Amino acid sequence: MICAIAEAGSVTRAAAMLGLSQPAMTSQLRRVEAVVGGELFARSRSGAEPTVLGRQVIARARIVLTEAETLFGDLRGFSGPAGDIRLGCAHLACVASVVERVSASLPGRGVSLRIEPSAVLLAEALARGHLDAVLLAVVEGFGVTLSGPVTSRTLIPRYPIFVALSAEHPLSGQDEIRLADLRDEAWISPPGAEDGSLAALRAACRAAGFEPDVRYDAPSGAGHPLIAAGHGVRLVDPTWPAAAGTVVRPLAGEPQAARLVMAWRRDRLSPEDVAAVYRGLADAYSDHVDDNPAFSRWWNAHPEVHPLL
Numbered sequence: 001m002i003c004a005i006a007e008a009g010s011v012t013r014a015a016a017m018l019g020l021s022q023p024a025m026t027s028q029l030r031r032v033e034a035v036v037g038g039e040l041f042a043r044s045r046s047g048a049e050p051t052v053l054g055r056q057v058i059a060r061a062r063i064v065l066t067e068a069e070t071l072f073g074d075l076r077g078f079s080g081p082a083g084d085i086r087l088g089c090a091h092l093a094c095v096a097s098v099v100e101r102v103s104a105s106l107p108g109r110g111v112s113l114r115i116e117p118s119a120v121l122l123a124e125a126l127a128r129g130h131l132d133a134v135l136l137a138v139v140e141g142f143g144v145t146l147s148g149p150v151t152s153r154t155l156i157p158r159y160p161i162f163v164a165l166s167a168e169h170p171l172s173g174q175d176e177i178r179l180a181d182l183r184d185e186a187w188i189s190p191p192g193a194e195d196g197s198l199a200a201l202r203a204a205c206r207a208a209g210f211e212p213d214v215r216y217d218a219p220s221g222a223g224h225p226l227i228a229a230g231h232g233v234r235l236v237d238p239t240w241p242a243a244a245g246t247v248v249r250p251l252a253g254e255p256q257a258a259r260l261v262m263a264w265r266r267d268r269l270s271p272e273d274v275a276a277v278y279r280g281l282a283d284a285y286s287d288h289v290d291d292n293p294a295f296s297r298w299w300n301a302h303p304e305v306h307p308l309l
Helices: 002-008 011-018 022-036 052-076 095-105 119-127 197-207 224-228 271-287 293-301
Strands: 041-044 047-050 085-089 111-115 133-139 150-160 162-166 186-188 213-216 234-236 246-249 257-265
Touching: 002 011, 002 022, 002 047, 002 052, 011 022, 047 052, 052 150, 085 095, 085 119, 085 271, 095 111, 095 271, 119 133, 119 150, 119 257, 133 271, 150 271, 162 224, 197 213, 224 246, 257 271
Parallel strands: 085 111, 085 133, 186 213
Antiparallel strands: 041 047, 133 257, 150 257, 162 234, 162 246
């Protein structure tokens, strides 16, 4: 129910999704909030927005739900062919290793790869049967609807989003940067805006006391020249090494975070295939943790986010 409200953006729409009345949903939400000790959503005429506590509960609830779905998905069995694996992947540094690592986990099987910054488009391609498995990057507080014979499993439950800025920027020498100190910057829109990444950026900046000036829209990687020239800043995946003329720094207090989720079609991958692909993706991601020293330090200080890796 909590995840449905987060995905629908309102209690009323979530009630319709789950086949419940709005009063029954509201009553149940109040009981849950009483159990966890605080409000999970800030409710207004425009809908329901997760609170800080709500985002924490939602993130953990999704892990529980995906693991439960994985259990029952495995019990339902597999009927698909053992052909080539068609993978989709968010635009992460680890794409350089995904094909190699997954191929090593599935000897004798061919592997193709579609790189797509939009988790929504990857999920749609998976539901339509164009892909067999995908690695999704999902912004904290937002969800991606998975439909059809699709299930998922969390790879990394939470990791911080970093910021890229010019190497000549006055703040470039700091170990971490306060979001509020970027109030006067022009921003490059984060990729996959329909996934909630742009809404999350705006919400984080408002919480820091300003409205971001989102002036540029560029595909992943295409914004590097703008950043290097000092025309703008951008939120980036923390495993990316800094491009020439830029630096990549953590944001103080981790105002932006995401999670990595592997999703797959139960009619295309056997339980053995799923385990092999999951291991390959985990190894691929681990290969690039040290590409950014700042993220490597964060990773080593937070072993709780990668027990399975």
